[in-house]
Amino acid sequence: MTENGKINTALEVKGLSKSFNGLKALDAVDLKVSSGETLVIIGPSGSGKTLLLKVLLGIIPYDMGHIFVNGHPKEELEDNSHNFLDCFGMLFQQSALFDSMTVWENIAFKELKKQNANREEVKASVIALLDQVGLKQDVADLFPAELSGGMQKRVGLARAFAGDPEFLFLDEPTAGLDPIMSNSISQLINQQAKEHFSTSIIISSDLDSARSISTNIMMLHEGKVVWHGTTDDLDKTKNPYVQQFIHKSAEGPISVLTE
Numbered sequence: 110m111t112e113n114g115k116i117n118t119a120l121e122v123k124g125l126s127k128s129f130n131g132l133k134a135l136d137a138v139d140l141k142v143s144s145g146e147t148l149v150i151i152g153p154s155g156s157g158k159t160l161l162l163k164v165l166l167g168i169i170p171y172d173m174g175h176i177f178v179n180g181h182p183k184e185e186l187e188d189n190s191h192n193f194l195d196c197f198g199m200l201f202q203q204s205a206l207f208d209s210m211t212v213w214e215n216i217a218f219k220e221l222k223k224q225n226a227n228r229e230e231v232k233a234s235v236i237a238l239l240d241q242v243g244l245k246q247d248v249a250d251l252f253p254a255e256l257s258g259g260m261q262k263r264v265g266l267a268r269a270f271a272g273d274p275e276f277l278f279l280d281e282p283t284a285g286l287d288p289i290m291s292n293s294i295s296q297l298i299n300q301q302a303k304e305h306f307s308t309s310i311i312i313s314s315d316l317d318s319a320r321s322i323s324t325n326i327m328m329l330h331e332g333k334v335v336w337h338g339t340t341d342d343l344d345k346t347k348n349p350y351v352q353q354f355i356h357k358s359a360e361g362p363i364s365v366l367t368e
């Protein structure tokens with residue numbers, strides 16, 4: 110928020126494109142997320158949702174377009190900052206925890222990479238985070254393989270929340286969870302975004318979860334933004350892509366791939 114009360118655009122993307130072997134996986138994507146706001150991205154499998162996050166993070170280079178962070182070209186900020194990735198907290202699909210590290214080492218991964226990190230102090234801060242995501246202290250010394258899928262998701266979230274990053278990118282945070290667990294994770298995400306004013310992009314194929322996380326929704330199909338609106342609009346729109354997606358129908362512009 111600016112001094113005159115206006116909401117700043119924290120993240121803006123213009124005409125972002127990326128091809129693999131001549132096929133456009135991202136096609137002139139435009140989006141804007143204001144400071145402290147959350148954008149939920151929905152879309153069928155292979156529509157470019159994860160790729161978009163990876164390109165925004167700089168894990169995969171893009172071919173064309175512009176990414177602005179707080180009004181500045183992202184590349185400019187990277188030149189001036191030691192590690193731009195420190196501004197981001199990320200939850201990858203399937204939580205992507207490191208098998209050989211304990212829960213607390215996974216969560217503190219970024220902190221422990223710093224020179225002169227005090228392991229005892231870092232561990233104490235992780236214990237507080239575990240509590241925040243609804244996990245008991247004694248989980249800290251377990252390994253990921255010893256946890257249920259829901260617990261792994263919470264550990265992944267704690268890792269994304271660690272250090273209260275300015276930007277949060279979460280890829281399918283509720284996928285594969287039962288409805289109660291899914292609801293609880295959605296609430297945690299809301300709480301984090303509100304308390305720490307994180308600007309968030311969240312990928313979700315689970316529409317119930319998408320609705321409970323944000324009112325701001327965007328749909329991708331074959332790398333293009335085919336719809337953008339609020340949760341209220343989602344129920345009213347006649348957009349054929351949205352209609353097919355919410356009604357889980359085989360009929361419509363989204364082709365159901367068969368081998």
Ligand SMILES: Nc1ncnc2c1ncn2[C@@H]1O[C@H](COP(=O)(O)OP(=O)(O)OP(=O)(O)O)[C@@H](O)[C@H]1O
Pocket residue numbers: 129134152153154155156157158159160161169
């Ligand atoms: N590193 C890569 N090399 C080649 N092709 C890629 C790469 N990353 C993504 N793609 C292609 O880009 C397209 C979009 O993939 P992406 O993983 O973003 O889909 P998605 O919408 O996240 O799907 P899902 O919901 O199934 O995870 C796919 O056709 C995929 O094969």
